[in-house]
Amino acid sequence: MAVDVAQLVEQAREGRPRAVARLISLVEGASPQLREVMAALAPHTGNAYVVGLTGSPGVGKSTSTSALVSAYRAQGKRVGVLAVDPSSPFSGGALLGDRIRMSDHASDPGVYIRSMATRGHLGGLAWSAPQAIRVLDAAGCDVVLVETVGVGQSEVEIASQADTSVVLLAPGMGDGIQAAKAGILEIGDVYVVNKADRDGADATVRELNHMLGLGESRGPGDWRPSIVKTVASRGEGVGEVVEALEKHRAWMEERGVLGERRLRRAATEVETIAVTALRERIADLHGDRRLGALAEQIVAGTLDPYAAADQLVAGVTES
Numbered sequence: 001m002a003v004d005v006a007q008l009v010e011q012a013r014e015g016r017p018r019a020v021a022r023l024i025s026l027v028e029g030a031s032p033q034l035r036e037v038m039a040a041l042a043p044h045t046g047n048a049y050v051v052g053l054t055g056s057p058g059v060g061k062s063t064s065t066s067a068l069v070s071a072y073r074a075q076g077k078r079v080g081v082l083a084v085d086p087s088s089p090f091s092g093g094a095l096l097g098d099r100i101r102m103s104d105h106a107s108d109p110g111v112y113i114r115s116m117a118t119r120g121h122l123g124g125l126a127w128s129a130p131q132a133i134r135v136l137d138a139a140g141c142d143v144v145l146v147e148t149v150g151v152g153q154s155e156v157e158i159a160s161q162a163d164t165s166v167v168l169l170a171p172g173m174g175d176g177i178q179a180a181k182a183g184i185l186e187i188g189d190v191y192v193v194n195k196a197d198r199d200g201a202d203a204t205v206r207e208l209n210h211m212l213g214l215g216e217s218r219g220p221g222d223w224r225p226s227i228v229k230t231v232a233s234r235g236e237g238v239g240e241v242v243e244a245l246e247k248h249r250a251w252m253e254e255r256g257v258l259g260e261r262r263l264r265r266a267a268t269e270v271e272t273i274a275v276t277a278l279r280e281r282i283a284d285l286h287g288d289r290r291l292g293a294l295a296e297q298i299v300a301g302t303l304d305p306y307a308a309a310d311q312l313v314a315g316v317t318e319s
């Protein structure tokens with residue numbers, strides 16, 4: 001059913017949660033009206049500070065996110081929370097619902113909370129998460145917190161699209177080694193050692209210092225990742241996390257890094273949309289027999305795969 005996009009966008013900008021939710025549903029459902037939605041949102045975007053939180057399952061991402069929401073709300077800021085699960089085709093349901101511990105904020109009109117999953121469409125969350133962030137941004141969120149569940153490659157990709165990336169670890173469990181393997185030690189601007197009420201937090205901080213090479217000298221203008229110890233379940237250290245985030249943001253603004261990151265994010269976004277569209281058109285061609293005909297020629301040895309690919313691309317780009 002077609003919706004009145006202009007009206008919906010206006011309502012979202014007035015801060016109506018239902019309108020925001022509807023817009024994100026249009027993103028998630030890859031609605032044909034999405035073009036219209038994005039065109040209407042574009043002039044109102046670019047204000048939100050996007051923070052990605054990533055780390056192993058159970059490390060305390062949701063608890064930390066919830067505590068950060070409280071801290072930002074205390075500053076009077078409007079906050080959006082997006083929990084994304086690239087490994088799961090389920091969304092919004094019990095699974096993710098259980099995983100986000102946001103009940104404290106459920107009735108706060110200054111907070112939008114949303115979970116998203118892949119739903120199996122082409123492009124997946126790499127495509128839809130940035131669009132959902134745009135909705136929250138245009139709806140007037142000063143800060144958007146993006147929690148990615150797990151530490152696989154797609155989580156790393158999504159997290160690295162944030163303005164600031166927070167990597168969470170907990171003492172023990174070889175968490176540092178896990179994180180190193182998953183490649184998340186390369187993306188952190190701020191590292192949080194959560195569950196500092198448990199034994200081994202200082203050892204984890206030392207291990208992290210070592211793995212990040214924080215003892216080594218850096219260039220005068222380089223960012224030196226912060227390491228903060230927290231007990232998120234009690235809100236301890238969360239103020240320091242906010243300070244570390246503000247420090248990173250100020251550093252990025254001073255150095256022009258924020259602008260660079262946003263340019264890179266926009267470029268990736270456009271590329272993802274374009275590639276997704278191309279793949280969809282190629283998939284349509286399966287029914288059209290064009291791809292099949294090319295395959296037959298390759299098997300028969302009358303065409304090489306490069307020439308065939310050129311023909312395919314030419315076929316889908318001429319419109």
Ligand SMILES: Nc1nc2c(ncn2[C@@H]2O[C@H](COP(=O)(O)OP(=O)(O)OP(=O)(O)O)[C@@H](O)[C@H]2O)c(=O)[nH]1
Pocket residue numbers: 055056057058059060061062063064099100101149150194195196197198230231232233234
């Ligand atoms: N002891 C202790 N427990 C904590 C702390 N922070 C969170 N927890 C507990 O750890 C468990 C997992 O916390 P979550 O915030 O759900 O962790 P998560 O990283 O979001 O988990 P997933 O979304 O499932 O990957 C919960 O039972 C929390 O209450 C902490 O600082 N200390």
Ligand SMILES: [Mg+2]
Pocket residue numbers: 061062063099100101147149
């Ligand atoms: Mg969680």
